[in-house]
Amino acid sequence: MFGKNDVIPGRRLTFGITLTFVSLFLFIPLCAFVLFASGMGIEKFWSAVTDWRNVHAYGVSFFCALVAGLINAMFGLVIAWVLVRYDFRGKKIMDALIDLPFALPTAVAGIALTTLYAQNGLLGQFFYSVGIESAFSPMGITIALVFVGIPFVARSVQPVLKDLDPQLEEAANLFGTGNWTIFSRIILPELVSPLLTGFALAFARGIGEYGSVVFIAGNMPYETEIAPLMIMTKLEQFDYQSAAAIAIVMMCLSLAILLGIHGWQSRQLKRIGGVVSA
């Protein structure tokens, strides 16, 4: 562990600092949670996990995050494409703007989107006039999750698109291949991997998102309650065991998504024989 052949100094020091921080801020809190959760008994755990109101909340979280992830995958691709391939006025601003959801506090986004999409809101009035409830509904939750997830897909597709080898495309052009064929047969296969990464990140983030969603969701039981809100509700009732049980289900859900995508990607990379980058 403490290699004596190190040329560069600082192994002990950095190891000590890192270990102290990881223990204090990650490991001990995680262990406290696991200890508490394991002490609750399988019966209590199961009844909390399968409580219909909670099951409905996972469903809402999962479904809305999925739809928002798909919307972001589509628009993220268009945004990355436009930013990499075209020149137009305001391109720099557009490029900088994409990161706004990372910089803007989620509560601010939440109240702004709620006011925009509410019945008397700037955009909501159009939706409500044709009978679509754009706030306090699953659609409202999805809108908030789209906002939160915008940077993920665009930022993972952008660099790959930039470094795409132009030779294949040029060759196809010489043969007079149509645009759609070039895009779907040559470009898109290269983008599947970053698209999936971005989608998975946005999806996982969406399942756990709380701040931007609580305002626009309306939080009606069996309708627009999301899983993180259920944890909050249980905490307010001092029902710590149920809160822990819901948290475990959510963590398994996002872990499954991330691992699934990761596994799929490494299989693809092996198939193509590509080099796995960091």
Add this chain to the structure above:
Amino acid sequence: MRESIWLRRFLIFLAATFLFVMLIMPLILVVKEALAKGFEVYFKALTDEFALKALYLTVEATILAIALNTIFGLASAWLLTKFDFRGKTFLGSLIDLPFAISPVIAGLFFIMLFGRMSPLYPILQEYDVAIVFAIPGIILATVFVTFPFITRELVPVMESQGRSEEEAAATFGASGWTIFRRVTLPNIKWALGYGIILCSARAMGEFGAVSVVSGHIRGKTNTLPLHIEILYNEYNFTAAFAVASVLVMLAIFVLILRNVVEYYSKDIEREEVVEPSADLKVGVANG
């Protein structure tokens, strides 16, 4: 691929419209609502006693999170890139853990650790130390959610730089501190700056995790985002948006700063002679 000018225009229009509706309109709305009742009401909402206290607490938590995460980020990145040891991959994924965990669950961790059902609770009670529903809890939760930011920015840069420069310096007898200051730091300063910016943006805006551990005690454990929530739920929309407009300005400032940092870091790369690790850098940036 030669797209027609109309297809190009359509795609640019599509991207611009989407970003305008989803990103710009909420920003404009915040400003509009904040000023809806005039400047006087706006400034009154900002200089409200509770708003100022919330601002102090937000600044306090953000500065502490930045300080702690900078120390941790530098140490962990140095450890992960300059040395080999067993369990390195595991440590790397453990550090990334807060990215995969919902902030609400992160808050829950600290409730479990320091709250009423914790074995630590009687001890804390005896010494009259309040962590959960108090300021230390808010700081712990903020550090937790921003934990990976700086490490994540530093590791790829330090990895692509390799160890040879530091090894050479060490062979000539330079001390660890000198190597860090004179060899490593100049190479990583932009990545470090970027990591700090990301960390501060997230720290000042964190809502879910802080909401769980704060207990919402007005004037005591409210950060700015929590203060906004309270005002909004009291139907005091103008004040809520007034406070929100401060965070919008901070967010825009962060975005500008980010681009400045990126601009200068590219500038330096351009000035440098192309080194053999250039390919590697691109590869890592894509990862």
